[in-house]
Amino acid sequence: MRSFIFFTILLFCCQTKLRAESFDVTVAVAANFAEPLKILINDFERVHPKIKVNMVIGSSGKLFAQIQQNAPFDLFLSADQSKPLALIASGHAIKDSLHTYAQGTLVLWSYSETPLNNESLKTFKGKLAIANPKIAPYGEASMEVIHHYENPNIQIIQANNVLGVLQYVKSQSVEMGLVALSSLSQFPLTSLNIWHVDSALYSPILQDMVILNDNPHTRIFWIFLQSEQAKIVKHQFGYKDSQ
Structure with a gap:
């Protein structure tokens, strides 16, 4: 022994x-x-x-x-x-x-074929994934953007970090996600349905x-x-x- x-x-x-x-x-x-x-x-x-x-x-x-x-x-x-x-x-x-x-650059991403734009978050009804704003700065920026639109129909789903947000959107557990542009590098950017969030809507x-x-x-x-x-x-x- x-x-x-x-x-x-x-x-x-x-x-x-x-x-x-x-x-x-x-x-x-x-x-x-x-x-x-x-x-x-x-x-x-x-x-x-x-x-x-x-x-x-x-x-x-x-x-x-x-x-x-x-x-x-x-x-x-x-x-x-x-x-x-x-x-x-x-x-x-x-x-x-x-x-x-x-x-960093914040983008809105979806698998939907409907093109995303400045009105997407204003009229959206459904689940939106973001990184946890308590521990992830991209989550903090995402909350600033969401507060700007004051849309009560958005259901916020939180992930631990931006990679978690990717998983939610990829699995289509949510309709859209706010992520770092860099995190989408695994996909051809030309084929992605993304909208570059106006940088004026969140702190640098x-x-x-x-x-x-x-x-x-x-x-x-x-x-x-x-x-x-x-x-x-x-x-x-x-x-x-x-x-």
Whole structure:
């Protein structure tokens, strides 16, 4: 029995060590930026083959809570500005690493063949999926848009993040969803029934990143995310440069 316990502990320690050696940088990323980050990681690792980057995807709010509980992340890419600032204030992040890496775009999306436009939310009767506004900045922006139209016939269905909204619309559990334009990258944009929500209807979605564990490898990746090469990828996913 003792031998079995010892072997189990040894195996766990070895697996933990292997996992630790598999990645030099662990990035906590808001769900809306997951797809462009995958491409950016591949581009980065081709240039820096000795630096491996792992990513953990979630809503900004949930990742923020995990970081406050000392989750082993090196870099945090939030979908807003307030959470990185709060982490700096609490001593969980490095002050000089705060940087706005992207500005998001909110779109209305539907599988319906009826073209979407400025009147769609004004006259809509049915289920509309949004990210949870308590933990997801795109959800906050969505609520601003919904409040503008003051349409009592909209039934709001909440998902944990924008990827959850995608699932609701894809499964046709809801008629429409408010999502990040970047999250629709898996579909040919020319074939999508979307409406770019008037940016005047919601606060700018400025997305900040901040270093949590300051080491040379993290710094190198942080710098890469600000490069012209990275900007090209961001633009391809519908992100704007920060103002």
